[in-house]
Amino acid sequence: MAKSASTPVPPAQDPSPVADFENALGQLEALVERMEGGELSLEESLGAYERGVGLYRRCRQALEEAEQRVRLLSDPAAPERSQPFGGEQVDDPDA
Numbered sequence: 001m002a003k004s005a006s007t008p009v010p011p012a013q014d015p016s017p018v019a020d021f022e023n024a025l026g027q028l029e030a031l032v033e034r035m036e037g038g039e040l041s042l043e044e045s046l047g048a049y050e051r052g053v054g055l056y057r058r059c060r061q062a063l064e065e066a067e068q069r070v071r072l073l074s075d076p077a078a079p080e081r082s083q084p085f086g087g088e089q090v091d092d093p094d095a
Contacts, residue, residue, distance in 0.1 A: 017069075024055045027055055028056060035049070
């Protein structure tokens with residue numbers, strides 16, 4: 001039996017946090033739209049809610065990873081000294 005020549009399949013790579021965020025957010029938005037439509041049974045709604053919580057967590061994790069990357073890029077020597085995002089207030093005892 002002859003051995004067929006095939007191109008090697010590269011190993012599956014994890015999607016980037018940005019791509020994962022975009023994908024999860026799109027799925028979450030579609031899921032919310034379906035739930036708001038009012039056509040789902042109670043059981044389907046519970047399943048959709050459970051799936052939505054998982055998608056929310058994926059989005060949150062991707063955002064946290066992106067924030068950490070920005071902090072590392074801002075000050076690679078000391079990312080812990082970088083300023084928080086989102087208008088978070090930093091307690092300043094000298095203020």
